[in-house]
Ligand SMILES: [Zn+2]
């Protein structure tokens with residue numbers, strides 16, 4: 735399937751809207767992030783291409799409220815019985831109680847880009863589960879919510895300790911083949927983002943998945959520890 739990468743026996747990364755959706759496929763399916771506002775149908779098509787059905791979606795999890803991560807959630811929610819899970823600090827923004835902040839941190843850029851951001855605004859959706867640090871879910875023998883604020887206040891990473899896998903969303907980037915902090919153009923608090931990277935560096939995993947980059951498949955936590963030790 736074009737734009738779909740199988741990372742482990744049960745994990746797929748789908749390229750959608752310049753970001754990624756991840757599918758954890760077991761008896762039931764967990765979708766992690768959902769691309770932009772028109773990405774929902776593409777994610778459902780991938781599920782069908784795997785010989786599965788949208789009815790098998792049990793959870794739809796957002797790593798953070800940026801428009802290239804939550805855009806397709808309303809569509810998936812309408813097409814399945816999946817329970818939508820968002821960090822509790824981002825719930826009012828995705829449900830529409832508060833305006834979704836511009837992803838651009840620079841005020842002038844935020845102003846200039848506002849017509850485009852308005853066009854790309856994700857449809858609202860209702861949240862079934864308000865997440866917080868330490869919440870545990872079933873997928874892959876245990877999926878733990880790790881609150882990793884900085885890129886956005888409610889950014890989360892998902893840690894599967896049994897599987898040796900971390901999905902860190904936009905908490906990290908890769909440039910010139912090396913791990914880096916997330917882009918400061920789109921990150922609300924760089925000091926917090928550094929703290930979150932240090933926290934992730936304390937976990938043990940082999941595989942690291944990021945939303946805008948290919949996965950690191952071997953010794954990823956060792957690489958992250960090296961990077962975190964040199965952060966100032
Ligand atoms: Zn982001």
Ligand SMILES: [Zn+2]
Pocket residue numbers: 753800802803904945946
């Ligand atoms: Zn992103």
